[in-house]
Amino acid sequence: MELGLSLGDAPKPFRFVEKQPPVTPRQRRISRPDLGFCVDLSIGRPVAGEKEDDEEKINQRDYESDGNEDPPIQLDLLPHNPVPRNLTNPYQGFPWPSSENDEGEDRTASPNSAASSFQMEFGLYGGGGNISCQREQMENGVIESERASSRASDEDENGSTRKKLRLSKEQSAFLEESFKEHNTLNPKQKLALAKQLNLRPRQVEVWFQNRRARTKLKQTEVDCEYLKRCCETLTEENRRLQKELQELRALKTTDSFYMQLPATTLTMCPSCERVTSTSAGSSGGKSTEAVSKRSGFAITGRPSSSSFPFSA
């Protein structure tokens, strides 16, 4: 995304770039929602000696094709600290099995991995002492888990028909809590979870895939909102700067008119910040300066204090 902040003579209107720079699947894989994002501001000429790998070449082409030859300046807009995850987890301590390969690797291992031997009693296929089913039987007479079970069984029997399986609330909640701890699963975790929930490993895998997709979608929405606000802020700032620039230009025009008159030296008292003027020689060739406190611009050749707006 590109945000334009124009400060020059011919301000360009803001222009959002619809298409993203090409991202390789590998980069997609590496990217994570908590890593923040950037906004590009185009305000300058290309810097010589910049690295030009393939992607940058592609990006450069994109800018050029849009008629904008300015390379972007990146602004990090998101806080670098990821939003802390709420870990009020009723299922904390799910005994995550770790694969043979990930010993010492914490990416998928639960911090509480060996804490408990908590077991969910779903009994989808067994029925028997299913707490959730008993509760649901009492509440609405519908045994959601058994529905799910029977559908799954149908699918197993028919094979060809794709029956929609609705996961029970308990299954969803447990998967959700698992996802909070690890948004990806290693094969052992997947198998353990599937066994625990009486689901097929493929179902667990698919559920995690879809869950990641939902997370990404939500994050994209959040990012979008944030960028919108940033854009509004920058637009307002741009408007303010444009206005200030116009004022200064107008001031300079007036100033050039007064340049025709005999020069006057303006000085600002550093302590009281008042501007005073002293008349220069009649030759008029000597330029004088005063400092606009507000803008830091140099103003030359001001006439008498009576007509000078900064004078007291």
Added chain:
DNA sequence: ATCATCAGCCCTTTTACTTCA
């Protein structure tokens, strides 16, 4: 070094199901 295979992931689409006007 190159190729084939496999597993895992992401993205997109399909489809079953739910909700609501």
Added chain:
DNA sequence: CCTGAAGTAAAAGGGCTGATG
């Protein structure tokens, strides 16, 4: 109560990548 549109979630399909033989 019925119905159809809209929304949601589970699942499938295809493409890509890295690991392995």
